[in-house]
Amino acid sequence: MIKQIIFLFNITYIILSEVIVFIVLQNKINSITRLTIRLSKINILYVKIFQALALNSSFIDETLNTRLIDFTDHAPFTIDDIDFKTLYELSVEHNLDFRGGWNKPINSGMISLVFKAYDRDGKKLAVKVKRLNIDKTLDDAIDNLLFITNLFFRGTQISEIVHKNINTIKNQTDFIDEIKNMLQFKENCKHLDYVVVPSVIESITDKNCNVIVMDYIESVKLHELTSDEKLLYAEKVIKLGLVTLFIHGFIHGDLHSGNILFVKNESELKVGILDFGIVSHLNPEFKEIIYNLVVGLDISNASFEKIAENCLLSGIIEPIDIIRNMPVQQFTIIKKNLSETLSVIANDTNQIHVYKFIDELNKLMYTEDFRHLRIKPSGDFVKLQMVIAMSHGITISLCGDKCIPLIDKVLRDLFCVDLIFK
Secondary structure, three states: OHHHHHHHHHHHHHHHHHHHHHHHHOOHHHHHHHHHHHHHHHOHHHHHHHHHHHHHOOOOOHHHHHHHHHHHHEOOOOHHHOOHHHHHHHHHHOOOEOOOOOOOOOEEOOOEEEEEEEOOOOOEEEEEEEOOOHHHHHHHHHHHHHHHHHHHOOOOHHHHHHHHHHHHHHHOOOHHHHHHHHHHHHHHOOOOOOEEOOOEOHHHHHHOOOEEEEEOOOOEOHHHOOHHHHHHHHHHHHHHHHHHHHHHOEEEOOOOHHHEEEEEEOOEEEEEEOOOOOEEEOOHHHHHHHHHHHHOOOOOOOOHHHHHHHHHOOOOEEOHHHHHHOOHHHHHHHHHHHHHHHHHHHOOOOOOHHHHHHHHHHHHOOOHHHHOOOOEEOHHHHHHHHHHHHHHHHHHHHHHHHHHHHHHHHHHHHHOHHHHOO
């Protein structure tokens, strides 16, 4: 309890001092940068939670969110975070040569450090090793967060966001599960010749669950790409997202700039995908609803009210029993509200209905008709929002204001939308 109280005073002091500086100077970027650095010195987990809360409340835009992602993807580390014992064992037992040194990782994430190594044949490998004592570090941080959340925010949206992010972050510490996700994603993408997923040496992780050893993928930096190359890569990223979403319902849940590699193989451009600690599985019914929204609302043979009814009963809103058992009159009112929303969306000329649908459904959830029912978007719906927000960020970085037209083009090419509805 004493530790939690000390933490409460420390975190309150940091936040209040930065709020005061922000009020005086009115410079959001500098204030958030300072806050991020100060929080990370206590525990990098607090930066991720702040990012989730700020993004959810629209306090930060995509530019600031990208900065925070970049910060947590290149998180500060000290020599005390390096698991020298594991690196030594890898060198001896598997003949790995860490030519850059054990104290010089090529990347530093919140959970792990990544080193470049060479096997006995000179092949380059990427070695991902958990930070030393990361499980205890996270557990301590989680205890502090839950103390504050339960004390001040029990039953609120803030509490829900904190708990969801805690579960997500804890899942990232399971390297056995991450390898399973990587292998599944690699299998799903085996016919996509523009996608590279590194091969992994499973036997090493089976013996030491704090390590993942995989192929090292040669790539170039985002700033090294030409404008034309950025557009081509953006198209490939969008295509990958749509194929994995609608064909497999198995999507990368953390697809930001730090987890995408830009591979240039002679004249061929490919995207390398890393870090499978967070993936999302969508149920078939939800996937079909979103498919219909993305490729366009075909209203020639179905009324908006029927589409709205199917949507409400699909499980897109929870708990579904409340929707199914509510009085007919009340259900009709809610169905009418949603059908009117769908009608407005469908009049748009491009195919990006899903963005508008997500936004409008979130707004509807806070209307008087919905609010008193104590219902909320389903887990699948929340996961889709997170994935879209994350992938939209990297796409914007690649193609800027051409993002929406490019998504529309890829949708038409992939699903022959013009042919479907002729």
